[in-house]
Amino acid sequence: MADKDIGGPPQSQALSETKPRKGKVMIALLGVTGAGKSTFINTALGRDLLKTSHGSKPCTQSPQSVELKVGERPIVLIDTPGFDDDKRSDVRILEDIATWMAKRGYMKLDGLIFLHPITHTRAGGSELNRTQLLEKILGEAAYSRVVIATTMWDYIASESSVQERVNSRFAPGGVWHELRSKGADHVKHYNNQQSAHEIVNRIVDITDRLGKPDVLLEGELRQRQGRVVQTSAGRTLEKQIQRKITVLQDEIYRHLEGRPDDSYKNDKVPAHRTEWKRWNKEHRELQVQLASEQQELKKLQNIVVRFFYSLASIFRTPR
Known part of the structure; x- marks a missing residue:
């Protein structure tokens, strides 16, 4: 499976240069602690607004949103707690996401960017469980609104060995197989503003073509009071x-x-x-x-x- 280079040379015309768009786009960021969620937002914004984590110590304790513009399009990026934060149980993480959706339910999510550092060598039971949880939060109809963006490519010496490991995650039985086989995109993120904006615009383009998705968790919360x-x-x-x-x-x-x-x-x-x-x-x-x-x-x-x-x-x- 070939990777899609985002923000790396050479690049075609940036998606943000296409015709002006209307409507606020809501995008959530998920990933393990240290994957670069807060850094992604700061990079997209062009300034250091959110505190970033160092190593395995999480800095985001509850979902928080930041508004910015990509081209002329208003974007809301939602930073979320690390999906492997040992100090926060899976129940607490799900409660935080559900509470956020309930409070902002009138502003439906357009998509999700799942950030993953390629420096993480293996998928443990905790990651498998939380990926299953993520799939149930979204529902299969929303898988095509997911961009799996691998990060930390500038921290490795050899790309070939890492690429093989990343590909294994998409193979049958792999932790990302279900998401990818039903529409999720996969790109490399080069930790620059152009890269961040192009990843955001992948979700914007889908929303402009298909409208906002029905996120399974939000709909079920409404039905189950x-x-x-x-x-x-x-x-x-x-x-x-x-x-x-x-x-x-x-x-x-x-x-x-x-x-x-x-x-x-x-x-x-x-x-x-x-x-x-x-x-x-x-x-x-x-x-x-x-x-x-x-x-x-x-x-x-x-x-x-x-x-x-x-x-x-x-x-x-x-x-």
Whole structure:
């Protein structure tokens, strides 16, 4: 699969130079911590407005939007928390996205830019789960509004080995296969303003041809009176958490089978006391993990978001 070079030489005429367009375009940015979401917005804007992260430490704690113009077209870019932020659970991330959609529901998303640093060498279980969650947030009808933009190309010495790794993500069974096979685009981002504007304009062009998409999560939230767990994304996350709970319960059961004799707790033999302390510490850790997942499941099942509307949205003329 050949990559599409965005912002790299030589370039054809920029898309922003085509005929003037009307209407505000809403684009969300998602990606792992350190993928360059805030940097992408600053680059597109032409100045450092948002704080950027360093390494694996996230700087965006909740969705925030920035308005700019690409050519004459008003654009709103929405920066979101890192999709692999260990300090923010999947439930919290989904709640933030659902809440944002509910509050800004009258301003429908036009598309999504999924940024991924090619310096990340492998897709773990967490990334696979969150990509599945992303697919359920969008719905298959909106996959064609996704641009997967790989970043950090200037940090590698050899492009060929990295390209092979990127291609494997699109192969059957790969983490991006479902998105790509049903319409998602893939480009390289060269971390300059021209590159950022051309990526944005890919989504603008689709909106101008087809209108705004129906994002699955937003429509389901309206139908389910804001109950997140009753949406496709909510059900997917619920199943993921339930699987984690089952695994932890099995681990605790097996761990109990290896429980040392109670006499080891105060045994005069140091090795016995050490064995008891190790087992007890491991058991407490498993119980804490189980309680945490059970709490997350309960929280997910109780999340309800409320939609807000403006008078302009009620009386607007459909595009």
